[in-house]
Amino acid sequence: MRAVTITDEILSVQDRATPLPESGCVLVAVAGAGLNGADIMQRRGLYPAPPGWPVDVPGLEFAGTIEALGPDVEGFRVGDRVMGIVGGGAQASHVTTDATTLLRVPDSLDLVVAGGFPEAFTTAFDAIVNQGFLLPGERLLVTGAAGGVGTAAIQIGRLLGADVTASVRDLSRRDELVALGANRVVNPDDVKDAGPYDVVVELVGAASLTNGVLAALNEFARVVVIGVGGGTKAEVNLLGMMAGRITLTGSTLRARSREEKAGIAAAMKQVLLPALAEGTLSVPVLARYSLDTVNEAYERFSAGSKLGKIILEV
Amino acid sequence: MRAVTITDEILSVQDRATPLPESGCVLVAVAGAGLNGADIMQRRGLYPAPPGWPVDVPGLEFAGTIEALGPDVEGFRVGDRVMGIVGGGAQASHVTTDATTLLRVPDSLDLVVAGGFPEAFTTAFDAIVNQGFLLPGERLLVTGAAGGVGTAAIQIGRLLGADVTASVRDLSRRDELVALGANRVVNPDDVKDAGPYDVVVELVGAASLTNGVLAALNEFARVVVIGVGGGTKAEVNLLGMMAGRITLTGSTLRARSREEKAGIAAAMKQVLLPALAEGTLSVPVLARYSLDTVNEAYERFSAGSKLGKIILEV
Known part of the structure; x- marks a missing residue:
């Protein structure tokens, strides 16, 4: 071979x-x-x-x-x-x-x-379903949404009945991401204003978490980290996690x-x-x-x- | 009245x-x-x-x-x-x-x-069972273990068949905590050496997490933060969480x-x-x-x- x-x-x-x-x-x-x-x-x-x-x-x-x-x-x-x-x-x-x-x-x-x-959809499916426990009608945020896992996550979120927000740096992707199922496409700086979210598929990492995501969560939100191109060390506010009953988790496939x-x-x-x-x-x-x-x-x-x-x- | x-x-x-x-x-x-x-x-x-x-x-x-x-x-x-x-x-x-x-x-x-x-045992029970999903035979760490919730957590962990490590600053408490069910009692500086752990009831907060706990976790570990007297802002290594498939969560009752x-x-x-x-x-x-x-x-x-x-x- x-x-x-x-x-x-x-x-x-x-x-x-x-x-x-x-x-x-x-x-x-x-x-x-x-x-x-x-x-x-x-x-x-x-x-x-x-x-x-x-x-x-x-x-x-x-x-x-x-x-x-x-x-x-x-x-x-x-x-x-x-x-x-x-x-x-x-x-x-x-x-x-x-x-x-x-x-x-x-x-x-x-x-x-x-x-x-297989790889992108398995990764996104596992993050959204097995770790994020997404329910129909919940609000899903996908950061770094233009990549393979991101576009899979948008589609799976929409398929499962979620309201999907896609965050990308390059807003020229907006129409393509909306076509895939995103209800809205935002710049990372606007992630907080478009929240709050119930489930987050975090594909960027530390910078994304601390620059908006962790401040835009609903009670019981589940944040699933599966990408860290934007940094691996994140400062989290434990009191905020306790008050909001937030779960932060991560995995690789x-x-x-x-x-x-x-x-x-x-x-x-x-x-x-x-x-x-x-x-x-x-x-x-x-x-x-x-x-x-x-x-x-x-x-x-x-x-x-x-x-x-x-x-x-x- | x-x-x-x-x-x-x-x-x-x-x-x-x-x-x-x-x-x-x-x-x-x-x-x-x-x-x-x-x-x-x-x-x-x-x-x-x-x-x-x-x-x-x-x-x-x-x-x-x-x-x-x-x-x-x-x-x-x-x-x-x-x-x-x-x-x-x-x-x-x-x-x-x-x-x-x-x-x-x-x-x-x-x-x-x-x-x-009621308060201490409900808090500890909810943390260990509903958030920590403790299974018999798993290794439970209770930090700040000498307080009301800590002593409840030790007892519940032992009752549910876990191996229980209690972390306290004052080791003169050792005999009392062992009598309640702790398999071992360690100083916070020795938490890492006594690991790894499957479930952590974190009653101290940021200082405890970053000074040992987050570096002493088994794969699939669940860290439940319910006390933050030792600080609310914790730096977490997302790559470590992904590799170990760690879950960090917190709540109040x-x-x-x-x-x-x-x-x-x-x-x-x-x-x-x-x-x-x-x-x-x-x-x-x-x-x-x-x-x-x-x-x-x-x-x-x-x-x-x-x-x-x-x-x-x-």
């Missing part, structure tokens, strides 16, 4: 042995694999793969076709169109993964585009157990896949790159100012 | 009309009413009573005997021994409150001593709705009252004061360095 490979922070495409699927696993011929911020960090040596995953092949998400089944796989057949998240190794022609963590790709969705669905990923996939299958099949949810795509132009893809991602996913097409 | 009354930060005992119980409420002849930090703050004008409660009569907890029933009260009779929390007004010869928030006082418990049970207080009381009735009746849970009492010596009681409370409740005996 061919695999994007990191050697001393340099990306190349190398040939290596195609793995055989172990018990409960499948071998997937990858059609598309989305880029994520974690890949950029991993290339810089800042975010090593968790134990059990390839150390030098980046890629947290993929969509493709099942090429072989390991022993004891139930519910899937060779040729099935599937997508999923992995701890690494997705930016390759082939990837093996546990079948319980897979989602089926709706017939209506392009298989390459589907490679940009990558290092989670197979069982937990399977649990999230099962919930997404029920809640998100019908909407994805109908087109209520969509994967905004900024650009596709072939494996051979992986360096250009990473450069484009790092340049920022993007709305939509960058996807490697295999 | 006679009531402790705050006038321009001065305490006195004054006569006022005994209230009639409204629908669903009872009139209780108070036998004992515990002191709490909130009373001290309220006297200083820093913590006004929430709407619907007496503005000038302190007291968040009581035990006594039902003297009269309002309309539509079910399950209680005149003469029943009861205890409960209120938004204010408990430091008086009589108090009216909603019957659904009452707990019965076990026959084995002195009625005056019972007046020091006083302003909660009748419905929520009734819900907590129902859970405490099931989980705590049998243990209180058997003596597995106890209310450590430092001193009792008559209503007429209320100023001495407040001075003793404010002097600190205490283990056990100060209770006004009516």
Whole structure:
């Protein structure tokens, strides 16, 4: 198989042995694999793969076709169109993964585009549902809303019946974000005035929290931190948290157990896949790159100012 | 009735009309009413009573005997021994409150001593169970453990099968805290070495969080802030919270709705009252004061360095 490979922070495409699927696993011929911020960090040596995953092949998400089944796989057949998240190794022609963590790709969705669905939507779904406990009619704030997770969070919030406020630095994105489901799009400086919020998907980090978010919360608000590009050290007012009964939490998806990923996939299958099949949810795509132009893809991602996913097409 | 009354930060005992119980409420002849930090703050004008409660009569907890029933009260009779929390007004010869928030006082418990049970145990129970989701076998840290809520939290943690670490500045309290159920008693400087913890009942605040607690957490730890005497502004490392999937939350009990207080009381009735009746849970009492010596009681409370409740005996 061919695999994007990191050697001393340099990306190349190398040939290596195609793995055989172990018990409960499948071998997937990858059609598309989305880029994520974690890949950029991993290339810089800042975010090593968790134990059990390839150390030098980046890629947290993929969509493709099942090429072989390991022993004891139930519910899937060779040729099935599937997508999923992995701890690494997705930016390759082939990837093996546990079948319980897979989602089926709706017939209506392009298989390459589907490679940009799993990571952002799983991250946003887990933050909003499993950590944020969003209820219909509640007010959801998504900061740093123009990225992959942000646009997924806007769509999921709208799908679940929330009133969605999207915060972005570049207000020229307004129309696109409204089209995805945002009830309003605000500049970070106006986050406080557009509040209060019940659930916050915090994709920026410390600067965002202290410059408005923490002062714009409803009682019982849940603030879920899943991005810290805007700083990691935040000063919180404990008395304010107590008075408002605020919950501040954070997580990453990558290092989670197979069982937990399977649990999230099962919930997404029920809640998100019908909407994805109908087109209520969509994967905004900024650009596709072939494996051979992986360096250009990473450069484009790092340049920022993007709305939509960058996807490697295999 | 006679009531402790705050006038321009001065305490006195004054006569006022005994209230009639409204629908669903009872009139209780108070036998004992515990002191709490909130009373001290309220006297200083820093913590006004929430709407619907007496503005000038302190007291968040009581035990006594039902003297009269309002309309539509079910399950209680005149003469029943009861205890409960209120938004204010408990430091008086009589108090009216909603019957659904009452707990019965076990026959084995002195009625005056019972007046020091509800506030601390309800606060600790809510923090540990409803916010901390403590499971048997998990490791519980209680900071500032020598006070009323701290000693309640130690006992509840032990009752629920946790391994309990108590942090106190004055290690001469060690034997008393071990007798209440602490597996170990440490100085705040040694909190980190005795970790990691799954649930933290944080009774000190910012200084405690940043000087050890936040660096001594297990994955999925839940930190519940319910005291901030050691500072209200805490710097948290968001990346650490994400990596450890930490939850930081806080609350106060006083302003909660009748419905929520009734819900907590129902859970405490099931989980705590049998243990209180058997003596597995106890209310450590430092001193009792008559209503007429209320100023001495407040001075003793404010002097600190205490283990056990100060209770006004009516």
